Amino acid sequence: MNSSALTNEIEDNIVMSITGLCKSFGKNVVLNDFNLTLKSNQNIVVLGRSGSGKSVLIKCIIGLLKPDRGSISLFNEEVSTLGDEALDQLRAKLGFLFQSNALYDSMTVRENLEFPLRRHWIKYNPTEVDVLIKEALTDVGLLDTIDMMPIALSGGMRKRIALARTLILKPSIILYDEPTTGLDSITSKEIIQLIISIKQKYHTSALIISHDMNCVRMASDLVIILLDGKCYACDTFENLKNAEDQKIKQFFE
Amino acid sequence: MKGNDTILLFLEEVGLIGRFTGKFLSQWFKPRYEWNELLRQCYVIGYKSLPLVGMTGFIMGLVLTMQLRPTMLSYGVESQIPAIVGISIIREIGPVITALIFAGKIGSSIGAELGSMKVTEQIDAMEVSGTNPFKYLVVTRVLATTLMLPVLAILSDAISLYGAYLGVNINGVTSAHLFWMQVFDSISFNDVLPAFIKTYFFGFAVGIIGCYKGYYSTKGTEGVGKSANAAVVVSSVLIFIIDLLAVQITELLGYN
Numbered sequence A: 001m002n003s004s005a006l007t008n009e010i011e012d013n014i015v016m017s018i019t020g021l022c023k024s025f026g027k028n029v030v031l032n033d034f035n036l037t038l039k040s041n042q043n044i045v046v047l048g049r050s051g052s053g054k055s056v057l058i059k060c061i062i063g064l065l066k067p068d069r070g071s072i073s074l075f076n077e078e079v080s081t082l083g084d085e086a087l088d089q090l091r092a093k094l095g096f097l098f099q100s101n102a103l104y105d106s107m108t109v110r111e112n113l114e115f116p117l118r119r120h121w122i123k124y125n126p127t128e129v130d131v132l133i134k135e136a137l138t139d140v141g142l143l144d145t146i147d148m149m150p151i152a153l154s155g156g157m158r159k160r161i162a163l164a165r166t167l168i169l170k171p172s173i174i175l176y177d178e179p180t181t182g183l184d185s186i187t188s189k190e191i192i193q194l195i196i197s198i199k200q201k202y203h204t205s206a207l208i209i210s211h212d213m214n215c216v217r218m219a220s221d222l223v224i225i226l227l228d229g230k231c232y233a234c235d236t237f238e239n240l241k242n243a244e245d246q247k248i249k250q251f252f253e
Numbered sequence B: 001m002k003g004n005d006t007i008l009l010f011l012e013e014v015g016l017i018g019r020f021t022g023k024f025l026s027q028w029f030k031p032r033y034e035w036n037e038l039l040r041q042c043y044v045i046g047y048k049s050l051p052l053v054g055m056t057g058f059i060m061g062l063v064l065t066m067q068l069r070p071t072m073l074s075y076g077v078e079s080q081i082p083a084i085v086g087i088s089i090i091r092e093i094g095p096v097i098t099a100l101i102f103a104g105k106i107g108s109s110i111g112a113e114l115g116s117m118k119v120t121e122q123i124d125a126m127e128v129s130g131t132n133p134f135k136y137l138v139v140t141r142v143l144a145t146t147l148m149l150p151v152l153a154i155l156s157d158a159i160s161l162y163g164a165y166l167g168v169n170i171n172g173v174t175s176a177h178l179f180w181m182q183v184f185d186s187i188s189f190n191d192v193l194p195a196f197i198k199t200y201f202f203g204f205a206v207g208i209i210g211c212y213k214g215y216y217s218t219k220g221t222e223g224v225g226k227s228a229n230a231a232v233v234v235s236s237v238l239i240f241i242i243d244l245l246a247v248q249i250t251e252l253l254g255y256n
C-alpha cells in the first residue's frame, strides 16, 4: 500500500464506535441504547442537559465505568474484553479531561504534568520531559505557574492546567468533559482555538462535552444530542440549529 | 432483625477488608516498583511521627516508674523497678502505645488523603494516565507503615526506658550503669523478638485499614471525614486483637 492510499484510509477510518450502550445506577437508567461513531480527525460535540449522562458516557469509554450492555470499540479493539495491560496500552492513546479537573493537589503543576509521562519513563530523558512540560504550559498560557500548587490557582487556571496535562502526550482521541466551563469568554475562545489547532496539527479525534455555544459552533464537525439516554439527533451544527424539532431547538435558544 | 443487619454488615466489611488485603498481597511484589514514592512515604510516615512517638514514649516510661514506686516500696522490692519497667515497656507498652499513636496520626491521615483523592477523582485520573493507583498509593503506603512502625517502636522503647531512668532518679539515686544493667539483665531474647515481630503486623494493620477506608471512601466531604475516623477506630481495635493473638501464639510456641 502506498503512503497516500494509507493516508486516505486513515482519513475515514473509524477510531471509535459505540453500539447499544446501556448503563444504569440502580433504578436510574442513564444510558439506554446509545450509538456513536467517531472518525479519525473528527470532532464531535455532545450536547445534553445536566444529568443526562454525558460524563457517564465518556467514563464508560475510557473504562472507568463498566457498561451494563453494549459494545465500545476503540481502534477496532473491544474495550470490555481487554485485560489490564492491553487496556493500559489503549489508554495511552486516549486523553481525558475530567469535568472536575482532578488535579493532584499534593503535587506542583510541574509534577502534575509529569505524571502522565511516567507511562513512558524509559522513553524520555529529563530534558525532554522539561521541554514537553513547558510546551504544554505555553499552549495554555500558564508557563509562569509551573512551580505553583494547584490550590493556589484560580478555577479557570486549574481547568487550563488540567487541559495541558491531558494534551501533553498528544493522544489520538481526546475526551473533553466541559473544557470551557468556568472560563471567561476570552480565555474560552483561546481554549477552543487550542482544541481546533490540536486537531489540525496532530490529526486527532475528539469527543467534546460542552454547553458553550461558541465551542459547539467553532469546534464541532458533528453535534450529537443526548436525550433520554439515546442519541436523539446527530448532524452538523448548522443543520441542527435550523431544525424544526422542538426538543432540538431548546438547545440552541 | 436490626442485630442481624449489623452482623451482616460487619461480616461484609470483614470480607471486603480481606479481599483488599488479598489484592495487596498479590500485587506488592510485582513490578512496576514505585521506589521513589515508597521512600517518600517512609520519610513522611516514619520521620514525621517521630516527635509524637518519642514524646509519648518518654512520658509513659516516666509515669509508669513513678506510679509503680509506692507499691514496689511497700513490698520492699524497690530495687526491682528497672527490671519490671523494662519488661513491661519492651514486651507490651512500647509496641502497643506506639502503634496506637501511629494509628491515630498516620491511619487517619492516610484515610483522609486517599479519601479526598477518591472523591475528587484523582485516583481515577491516575488510573487513566497509566499509573496503577493501587500500586502507587496503596502498596507504597502499606509497605511504609509496615517497615516504619517497628523502627518507631524500638526508638520509643529506648526513649521510654530513658524516661524510666529519670523516674527512678526522682526519688532516689541510681547510677545509669546500674539501671541499664538491671534492665538488660532481666530482658531475654524471648521478650524482645515476639514484641518486635508483632509491630510489623501492627504497622501492616494501620496501613491496610487506612488505605482501605480511604480507597473506598463514599462520595462527599462527609465521606472523607468518616473514612479518616473509621481508619483510626478499626485499626486501633485491630491492634488489640493482633496483640491478643500474638500472646496466644507465643504462649503456644513456648516463647512466652
Ligand SMILES: Nc1ncnc2c1ncn2[C@@H]1O[C@H](COP(=O)(O)OP(=O)(O)OP(=O)(O)O)[C@@H](O)[C@H]1O
Pocket: A025, A028, A030, A048, A049, A050, A051, A052, A053, A054, A055, A056, A057, A099
Ligand atoms: N457513580 C455514580 N453512582 C450513581 N449514580 C451516578 C454516578 N455517576 C453518575 N450518576 C448518575 O448518572 C446521571 C448522569 O450523570 P452525569 O454526571 O453523566 O451527568 P452529566 O450529563 O455529565 O451532567 P452535567 O452536565 O451536570 O455534568 C445522574 O443522574 C447521576 O445521578
Ligand SMILES: [Mg+2]
Pocket: A054, A055, A056, A099, A177
Ligand atoms: Mg458531566
